[in-house]
Amino acid sequence: MKTVQLIKHKNENWKYLSKKLDLIEPLILVFGNRYLLEEQNVYTDLKEKFPDAHIVFGSTSGDITAYFVTDDSVVATAIEFEKTKFEIKTSNVLNSDLDSFVTGENLINQFTKEGLKHVFVISEGSFINGSELTKGMNAAAKNKILITGGLCGDDARFEKTLAAYNENPKPGEIVAIGFYGETFEASFAIHGGWSPFGPERVVTKSKSNVLYELDGQPALDLYKQYLGEKSKELPGAALLYPLNVKTEQEKQSYVRTILNIEEDTNAMILAGDIPVNSKVQLMMTNIDNIANASELAASQAKDIRKNEPQLAILVSCIGRKLVLDQRIEEEIEEVVSVIGDDVTVCGLYSYGEIAPFNSEINCQLHNQTMTITLISE
Known part of the structure; x- marks a missing residue:
């Protein structure tokens, strides 16, 4: 070669x-x-x-x-x-x-x-x-x-x-x-090197790669609560706080980045599927x-x-x-x-x-x- x-x-x-x-x-x-x-x-x-x-x-x-x-x-x-x-x-x-x-x-x-x-x-x-x-x-x-x-x-x-x-x-x-x-x-x-933190929540409403509800509550509202002041920097700030996803179909959990948000529907658009009944947690990391x-x-x-x-x-x-x-x-x-x-x-x-x-x-x-x-x- x-x-x-x-x-x-x-x-x-x-x-x-x-x-x-x-x-x-x-x-x-x-x-x-x-x-x-x-x-x-x-x-x-x-x-x-x-x-x-x-x-x-x-x-x-x-x-x-x-x-x-x-x-x-x-x-x-x-x-x-x-x-x-x-x-x-x-x-x-x-x-x-x-x-x-x-x-x-x-x-x-x-x-x-x-x-x-x-x-x-x-x-x-x-x-x-x-x-x-x-x-x-x-x-x-x-x-x-x-x-x-x-x-x-x-x-x-x-x-x-x-x-x-x-x-x-x-x-x-x-x-x-x-x-x-x-x-x-x-x-x-x-x-990856990312670590989950905070409570684990269940996806109660989603379609393909769009997340609408966690534990029956608007997903975007919950996410903003966790981010606090950083929520003003969305959607860019979401790249620093992805989601750890666990499903019954996969043996291993995987990470999903939030690419964009929909204020009118209180939804988050992810880089890949987010199945209903999967469990998610926020993640963070350091250098x-x-x-x-x-x-x-x-x-x-x-x-x-x-x-x-x-x-x-x-x-x-x-x-x-x-x-x-x-x-x-x-x-x-x-x-x-x-x-x-x-x-x-x-x-x-x-x-x-x-x-x-x-x-x-x-x-x-x-x-x-x-x-x-x-x-x-």
């Missing part, structure tokens, strides 16, 4: 972060600021440098490399595989009936199944139901394929997200990359817990491998980024300290992370986690 990384800032040309190499039919993962991805020449510029490349774009709430986290750039990671083959499939939810389950199912069913080892998904993050998307992908994968990835971001604006394959980035797009090969190896791990969770995720992803990793794709949550603030690079440094300086690192801060629970196979939508995918061949 050979890799090359480049970076582009507004009104500047692409600059190499690594040694310039001539690559043959590389896969290029391009993560960056949504405004910069809207520039007309973002695709053509890369295509001129890598004429035979397969270029995948995703907008972010921050770009990740081994050296820094940046908000105002586009980072391209070009990968030439020696033995691994890959297929790239797309879907656009703007061109469908917005059935996220069917979208996920159809996306995975596009792939040649024989020899398919791993699918990495870069999904639009503005209005997809990530829970239903992962359920649909699981239905098509039939517990035989590791699926990881994330929902694109748009800083903390939540206006729109962009993605694309071999064209200019656009709204509504979902891109999936399927990897094949006997020598290909992918491992993963997720950890040390987030950094420790990232280190733990890196250790677990590395420990279950047969071979040393060559590429690390990190998907972390916008909520973690807001907590870390000026110390944002600490969680990346923890990962690099575990996997080693010789591993190429790329990734994004997202609106949702896609991976199974640790030691499981069915992928789930997560919030507020560090999700690490380690790849080698």
Whole structure:
């Protein structure tokens, strides 16, 4: 495997972060600021440098490399595989009936199944139901394929997200990359570092990813009571106080970020489903817990491998980024300290992370986690 990384800032040309190499039919993962991805020449510029490349774009709430986290750039990671083959499939939810389950199912069913080892998904993050998307992908994968990835971001604006394959980035797009090969190896791990606090309450009214009532009371009113003065900063403040969700269907609890609020209905819009009769608690964290969770995720992803990793794709949550603030690079440094300086690192801060629970196979939508995918061949 050979890799090359480049970076582009507004009104500047692409600059190499690594040694310039001539690559043959590389896969290029391009993560960056949504405004910069809207520039007309973002695709053509890369295509001129890598004429035979397969270029995948995703907008972010921050770009990740081994050296820094940046908000105002586009980072391209070009990968030439020696033995691994890959297929790239797309879907656009703007061109469908917005059935996220069917979208996920159809996306995975596009792939040649024989020899398919791993699918990495870069999904639009503005209005997809990530829970239903992962359920649909699981239905098509039939517990035989590791699926990881994330929902694109748009800083903390939540206006729109962009993605694309071999064209200019656009709204509504979902891109999936399927990897094949006997020598290909992918491992993963997720950890959050968030702790529940306060009373546990029962969801008494919800629909899909909209939460209306807890213990028979308006959900938004209760949430504002907990936040006190911080409730004036909603919906942004909600990223610092997500919900821990327990359901009868899942063995493990999961975290749901509150993306928006509806004052007229006293409701909260979450990043994924919130089933009736599930139990929820508020969560909080601190910088040390987030950094420790990232280190733990890196250790677990590395420990279950047969071979040393060559590429690390990190998907972390916008909520973690807001907590870390000026110390944002600490969680990346923890990962690099575990996997080693010789591993190429790329990734994004997202609106949702896609991976199974640790030691499981069915992928789930997560919030507020560090999700690490380690790849080698």
